Amino acid sequence: MIVAIASGKGGTGKTTVAVNLARTLGAGVTLLDCDVEEPNAHLFLKGELSGSEVVSIPVPQVDPKLCDGCGECSRFCAYHALAGLGAAPLIFPELCHGCGGCAKVCPKCAISEAPHRIGVVETLKAGDLTLVQGRLDVGVAMSPPLIRAVKQRIPASGVAILDAPPGTSCPVVATLRGVDYVALVTEPTPFGLHDLTLAVDMVRALGVPFGVVVNRARAGDNCVNDYCGKENIPVLLEIPDDRQVAEVYSQGDLVVDRLPEYRKLFRSLWDKIMSLRALKGA
């Protein structure tokens, strides 16, 4: 069972929901932090590093002796990672998406591929939980290949919780593709609603079942609940606007550890997702 915690707007509480849900479910759960540009689940699930692997993407290298400067490679590349000017092309590895198309279209077989490092995937043991996180190297702009490398560590069975990056662009799509359920975390404000509607459009396009978690419920207005009612979107959980939650969070602690009464709230989130899945599956 793979559940992703996502949001349109940043700072709505994705990581709070992801880490507290993982802790509530307990032993055997794997939490995968897919926000590889700034992974932060490790601040709350403190653990010991048990493994680290370098992730690379294949980028082109050109043999100038074989290249006749025909320019097929640079015409093919949608990302302008190669610039052909009648001689061997210039290569911009930082723009390469690693598709390998340039090597395939080269009539002279002058292009081979060499690994270009983009980051690492780390595995941590945090009590009875496993935390997997990607760390994109500084200066690297392209996170989806690293996110896919993180997702390769999703266990074949059991529960995996994915903490998604914010927004609705490629890194989020790379995270949500193929998951069983998405919980969209939002706050009950016009900003929260605006970005929630973008996120809803995205998950609908991906065809993944989803529901909404309202964080800091009643801190704003009723716009999110009204929207969900109108759109037939299940509200999975409302987390109260509780100063204690903010204090615990600011100290890097887990809400469900310090305020045990919240355990049943996160447990109810999981139960609701399971029952909705069961309904859909029937």
Next chain:
Amino acid sequence: MKVAFTTSGEDLSSPLDARFGRAAKFLVYDLEAGSFVIADNQQNLNAAQGAGIQAAQNVAKLGVEAVVTGHCGPKAFRVLTSAKIKIYNCAAATVAEALIQYRDGKLRQALDADVEGHWA
């Protein structure tokens, strides 16, 4: 010899576009003939990335020996330099003013990119 000026318009009185990669058009001026043609660069306006690289390839195909523009980023600079095209940064308001400055030798050749990549 031909020189490319970045612009949003169609003639010499048009504004000089401060951006290279995402300029809408290039005004390609033939110094010997005293005439110009307009070359389109629209495909790059909405490019997610690599606009400077594509624009540099576009102007290289136009057979120009120099580019006069507001700013030039590092990737475009690498492609233009490799195509042996000289780059001149210029703050003139219009293409006509930039042309006068170029002709009078008032512009200095850029020896490096003057802005970071993804300068908007």
